[in-house]
Structures are given as structure tokens and as C-alpha cells.
Amino acid sequence: MTRKLNYDASSRKRMKSCDNKGGVPWSDLNHDVLYSIMMRLGVVEFLSFSRVCKSWRSLALSKRERFMTSRPPMAMLAHKNTCHLQDFEGKQFKTILPVPHSVDRTCIGVTCGYLILFGEKTRDFWLVNLITRHQLHFPHVPFDVGHPQERVMRAILVFSTSMNGWVFVMLNRFKYKIWFSAGEGAWNHVFSTFPLLDLHPFKGKIYTLSTDYLRSGRHVYEMRLNPVPKLTLFETRFLESVFLALDFISSDQNLYLMEYWPNGLHKVHKLDFDQLNWVPCENKMEEYALFYSCFKQGAVVKPETWAAPSSQYRRFFGNYKPGKGRCLTSKFWYFPHDCLNVNLIDH
Template sequence: MRLAGVVEFLSFSGVCKSWRSLALSNRKMFMASKPPMLMFISPCGNNKTCLLQDFEGRKFKTMIPQLGGRECLGLSCGHLILFGQQTRDFWLVNPITRHQLHFPNVPTIKIDKEITIRIRAILVFSPSLNSWVFVMTSRATYEIWFSIAEEGKGGAWSRVSSSFRIIDIHAFKGKIYTLNYSSDSWLRRNVCELRLHPPVPKLTLLDTHFVGSTSCVFNFVSSDENLYVMQCVSRYAYMVHKPVGSQLNCVWAPCEKTRQEYALFHSGLKFSVAVKPESWPSSSSFFDANRRGDRFYSAKGWYFPHACLNVNYYT
């Protein structure tokens, strides 16, 4: 647990069988104590090179095979979500554990130059199905698609229709939520709960609402304790909204306390995390050197070791 970072941990686990056994038995606790790493993905022939760099500048490089012609459009449960522009399928790869899942092409999805920007997708695990479930939507459309993995490969896609244009999708504490435009105004947003269980998967509108500008980008962000909605005005200007009231009847109000307690890491891969810095004792020097009132860190790609082994359970 005194190893400096993820790079040293991976090197330690590769020395011999006994060291690897010790590393694996402590891997989840170790990863949970480490802050995000900058992530860079660059094409390399028919492969892709994934480079992870921690706050101290240490680097870990891994090759992700057979993924030429794909673009990384998200991150979920530590898995990179790679989308094939020509094949229209998804390949999910965890660069740390090497776990992979493949899901087929999505019916009726409109392919254009903006598709990788619009796609929102999450990976969840259903204990009742004893299987991974991949859920995706295209921003500002009325459809959600999901596929159940079978032996590493996804099955046929199923569809859930929405009465609202969907902005974002997120798994939190055993449930799946969608953020939507209201049907009566582009300025109003609401939240729905997505239930995938038979006999009829459906979206249930929660009696929640808040108002924002059409020029702002909204998306979900969560900590271990709470689910928030982040409103980004620019790269460094943002506001965090937290539900006030009961779960089914609440107003999303600006939450200044969140900005004081949490460091918010915003990723261009449509996956952001709010974490209390004291949970990363080894990174105190980073926050001292980068002291800012709002502690907002934006990058094209963050990789979150603490989420590498976590599973979004869907109950």
C-alpha cells in the first residue's frame, strides 16, 4: 500500500506468482486510494496505444489490440468504450485488468461526423441476470438501446422509447437515471429512472425539474454519496446542482458546498467524478501546487483507478 502509484503497483504484480497473488488480494483497496490519471489514446497501426500518466509524471503504456478504426467515446466501470465508425459496433476494454466485452452494431443509429460526440453509454452489471448490460443513447434523441452480454459478447439490442429528448445517462446506487429536456421547454430539464427488467422495460419520470440556459452543457456527475447534475458554461466555469427534497419530488438547486468539499475532474470522455481529496493522501502535494478555489480539473481524458474495479450494479 506504500507503493507510489499505479505504475509501480503493476510492476510489483509482475515480479513473480507470490507477489502477484499479494497484489491481486489488495488491488481494489490500492486502486481506491489513487487519484485520476491523465489518459492519452493514440493510433498505432491496427492497434491503439493507451498511455496513463499520474500526478508525479509516471507513465504506464499498454497496447489495445485489434481496435484500428475505432474511436474512444467514453469510459464506464474502468472500461474504455470504443466505437467503430464503419462497423457501428462497440468494443469495451479495461486497460488495467484487460477485461473485454464486444457488442454488435446498433439498429437505426444515425452515423455522421458528430455521432461520437452525441453518444452517451454506460456499462452496468445485473445480479439478477448475472451478466453485464451495455446501455447507450444518442444525445437529443428519444430512444435508449441496451444489450446483455453473453460470454463476452453482446446479444440482440432492445429498445426503450422516451417521451423526452435525452441528454445524459448515468448509473448510481443500483439504479439508472436519464437527464432529459422537458417536453414543454428547452430551458427546463427533468430526470427519469430507467428500468430494464421484464416484462416491459420503461422510463419513469421523476417529479424533478430545474432551469438552465440552452447554451450550457449539462451532464451527470456523482460522488460516493450523491448524484449531481453539472452545468458547464465554459471549460472552467461550471455549477453543480444537487436534488433538494425527496427522491421522487425534488428541485435541483445550486450546491456551493459541493465545490468546497470536492475536487471535480471533468473529462472530455463524458465521464466526470467528484471525489474528496483527503481520500488520496498520497496526492496532497498535487492539490497544494494546484490550489484553486473551485478545484475544477478539466482534461480530454481522465482515467479513474478507483473505478477500475468498481462495478455499477443494476438491481
């Protein structure tokens, strides 16, 4: 059954004004009791909870970060101006995105809790945060972005301290330019010597991945936006690979490169920043779950930090072998805790 994320004002009013057979009003319930109830809710129920009354909203806002970080990712499907979410218990939810309805838009990715929506006719981008409902708009692009369903676009949202604002950064796989916009009508770009595969924010920096066809290997660059946009080669060991389905993926502490094969097998390499080397680690991932999406958004996490038991995740397993961790695949993943995070970069 699919639930709609509609918040009925009359329903909230009835709940706010009702009492327990003449007892304490809902709004005056003990916050310790409310907190215990709130932490048992799903993401969508939490949003409804926060809209009941001022008292409940105050509690929800004060505990929102703790709540969101305890929720597991949700499988997501976006079609035109509608988004469908499915949690690990199989519950499905539907929400209408607050974007201009005159243009059909295609979701090409998720970044910082924002859905990246591309208008094929208008050739612009709307970014919508599913939890906070905040929106960002980036103008008509002056370059060919290809068809959204070809899955060649890679895009991230960052906040640049030096530019004092949001910056939308994107590339087309196998092309030679990275484009970015601060949302004021202008796009700028950085040129790469080799065809580009991916880009990823990690600990205050932006890293890009390119391919060297002649040597069947990969290069990693650090991208700077200010004062002069440029790519600087990151002097890591040359990573050899003949397969092109390579994507950055990260945990809170480590940056990984994931090689995902169509048969579900995968290889994972961790970037050792001290030794400037790629370390194979697929046999050391038994504590982790790897979330993979062909539309970019992914993560490496420890499932025991979530509220739901890991037995509920098996429906999403793309590959599972004892001692090699779990690889969970979906068209899109939505990470609730990311809605409160900012990819803050220091340049």
C-alpha cells in the same frame, strides 16, 4: 518521458531468482516491508510489481482494492489501439490495448474502468478494462451513432441482476432513444418524449436527463431494463437552465448535475432524494474536487483520500476559486478504483 506498459518475462525471471548478495530471495521478503513499498508505487508500477513472482502477486491481489482506492485519477488519451496515461506527478505511460488490430477504433468514454472503443467501419463496440484486461464485445449497432469526435455519445456499462449479465447502455445527445444490448447480437431501445442529454448509474438505478426546449428546463427519469424497458419520470422540481452542457456526476453518496461553461465557470446542483428537489451547492464544495470530461466520465471526490499531495493537481485546474472547490478538466479521466467496481443495478 513516456514509459511503456510492457512486462518483460526475462526481467521478471531475473528479479525472481536474484538475492541480496546471497541473502533472502526477493520472493521471500517480509510482506509488511513489501506492503510498505507497494503502497508508494504508481498504478503502472503496481502492475509490474504484481507480476514479479507468485508471492508478490498474492500480496498485490489481496491488497489491490485498498491500493486502487488510494490512487488519484489519471488523465488519459486514447488513439486507435493505443492508450496514454498521465499521473499527477507528470509521469506518462503507454499501453497497447488488447483489441482486434484490423479495425481502428475511437474511444468514446470510460465506464467501470473499461475504455469504450467504437469501430467506425464495423460499427461495433469493444470494452477493455485497463487494469484487469478483461474485454467485452457488443455487436453492430442498428442506428446512427454520429461521428465519435462530435462527443454526442453517452454510454455506461452495468450488470443487471435480473438479466444476469452485463448490459451496455447508450444514447446520442439530443435524440429520443436510449439503446441497450446484452451482447448477444440484439439491441433494444426505450423512447423518450424529450431530447436526451445524459444517463448515469447511481446506487442500483439508472437515471437519465432530458431537455424541454419550450420551458428551458430539465427532466430526470429512472430507466428500467426488465421486465419491460421503460422510462419513469422522477418527480423532482423542474430544473431551469438555458445551457445544454449539463452532465450527471456523482460521489459515493450524492448525485449531482453539473453545468459547465466554456469559460471554466461551473454550477453544481445536488439531487435531494428526500425532498425531491435540486439544491444549488457550488458554494459548499470546498472539500471536493470535481473531475469533468466532455466524454462523460467524471466524479466528485475528496482529495485527502489520495496518496499524492493536492498541490500536484493544479496543472489540471479548469477553474479554482476559494470556497467553491476545484474543477479539474481533461479529455478523459481514468479512475483506478473503478476497475474493480461494478455498476450493479437491481432491474
